[in-house]
Amino acid sequence: MLNLDLPEPLMLALRWLLLLGPICLVMFFAFLRETPRRAKIGGLFAFLYGVPLIFVTHSLAIHFGWWRYGWDALMLNGIPADILIGGAILFGPGLFFAFPNVSPLVICLPIIIGLHSILFSSLEPLVYAGPNWFLGVVFVFVTAHIPAIYLARWTAEDRHLPMRCALLAIMTGGMIFAILPSLIMHAMGGEWGLLERPIWSTVLAAVLLGFASVIGLSANQMLCLQGGGTPIPLDPTKCLVRSGIYAYVSNPMQLSAALCWIILGLYLQNAWVIAAAGMAWVFVQGMVRWHHRYDLLKRFPEGWPEYKEHVPEWLPRWKPWVPTPARFTVDTAEVVWPKALRGATGLSIETSNGSTTYQPKGETRQFGGIEARLFAMTHINFAWAIAAHAALIIVLPAKYVLSQAARPARARL
Numbered sequence: 001m002l003n004l005d006l007p008e009p010l011m012l013a014l015r016w017l018l019l020l021g022p023i024c025l026v027m028f029f030a031f032l033r034e035t036p037r038r039a040k041i042g043g044l045f046a047f048l049y050g051v052p053l054i055f056v057t058h059s060l061a062i063h064f065g066w067w068r069y070g071w072d073a074l075m076l077n078g079i080p081a082d083i084l085i086g087g088a089i090l091f092g093p094g095l096f097f098a099f100p101n102v103s104p105l106v107i108c109l110p111i112i113i114g115l116h117s118i119l120f121s122s123l124e125p126l127v128y129a130g131p132n133w134f135l136g137v138v139f140v141f142v143t144a145h146i147p148a149i150y151l152a153r154w155t156a157e158d159r160h161l162p163m164r165c166a167l168l169a170i171m172t173g174g175m176i177f178a179i180l181p182s183l184i185m186h187a188m189g190g191e192w193g194l195l196e197r198p199i200w201s202t203v204l205a206a207v208l209l210g211f212a213s214v215i216g217l218s219a220n221q222m223l224c225l226q227g228g229g230t231p232i233p234l235d236p237t238k239c240l241v242r243s244g245i246y247a248y249v250s251n252p253m254q255l256s257a258a259l260c261w262i263i264l265g266l267y268l269q270n271a272w273v274i275a276a277a278g279m280a281w282v283f284v285q286g287m288v289r290w291h292h293r294y295d296l297l298k299r300f301p302e303g304w305p306e307y308k309e310h311v312p313e314w315l316p317r318w319k320p321w322v323p324t325p326a327r328f329t330v331d332t333a334e335v336v337w338p339k340a341l342r343g344a345t346g347l348s349i350e351t352s353n354g355s356t357t358y359q360p361k362g363e364t365r366q367f368g369g370i371e372a373r374l375f376a377m378t379h380i381n382f383a384w385a386i387a388a389h390a391a392l393i394i395v396l397p398a399k400y401v402l403s404q405a406a407r408p409a410r411a412r413l
Helices: 008-032 037-064 081-098 104-122 133-157 161-188 199-225 252-268 271-275 277-299 303-310 336-340 369-377 382-405
Strands: 067-069 127-129 326-331 347-352 357-359
Touching: 008 037, 008 081, 037 067, 037 081, 037 133, 037 161, 081 104, 081 133, 104 133, 133 161, 161 199, 161 252, 161 271, 161 382, 199 252, 199 382, 252 271, 252 277, 271 277, 277 303, 326 369, 357 369, 369 382
Parallel strands: 326 347
Antiparallel strands: 067 127, 326 357
């Protein structure tokens, strides 16, 4: 272990190096070398994932006393902004561009064991290491850095779409629930104070946030399952998604974000966090509508105008808009489901002696078992659709994880 004991001017220079070094590294590999476009997109996704995850994990590390940072300049929740941004660049696009064909585990393991074990506890006054600091380092790498590099790699190679969408959903959640409220309270006043708030208000806020989050998460899931792409236009869907939650509202992710900020602002008793919901409206009026006009309309000239005519942007329909009925085949022994789905919209119910299946019209993918029943429930009304999507958010990832666990280790990476 080294004992650098650098004077404050050199430590300040080190902070700048931790920000400018990764930026220069990325600029070199991304623009001075021939880096493919999908690799650049993957690097951007890795950075966007890294920012909220580094913020959350370092906040937890400070809370549990694993380490703390010195000084008060350019700090957010006790974390230096330069280290937050520089770390997201380095342990994302930086290392991915530098070692595009090396496993993220192979890249990060020497850093965890070597660099941090030698230097981390020797960087006072930049950082003061506490008990179990190495456990905190491992925690940050496992949850923030390694997944970020995997996200970049999978995006560049266009593989593991469900995992990419899951990581992007985690990224979005970190931005909505952690980064933006913290920035607002840092600039305008306010504090989290979660442990000081009444338990009933915390439970109520959690339930309401869960409901609002289902809207956004289900949209992300439908874009992956039926669209064959991610929610971010740089890695777009291959098909127009009009089923599931999209049969009720055309901007479910923006609606989800706005509801979350309103609920979170009421819980924190912070009017500025509530006002952030207006950002979602501005985003829809500008970026989303621009994306609709210059991307979706051009790629889906037949289906998109009809869809926009029938499905609202903000206020969900009570009954879904389904232009062509989906096919739901149920075993003749199951008498409950045909009765329960009798009032469903856009659902053709058939009976057979085989297994239960669900298949939207015009799609080759077919769902069976419990997920087929849940997808059929999304045709009843908006309330049942939210309940069904809440279950699908759990059922489908669990099924995917089990299927991946059964595959050889080399095929999973």
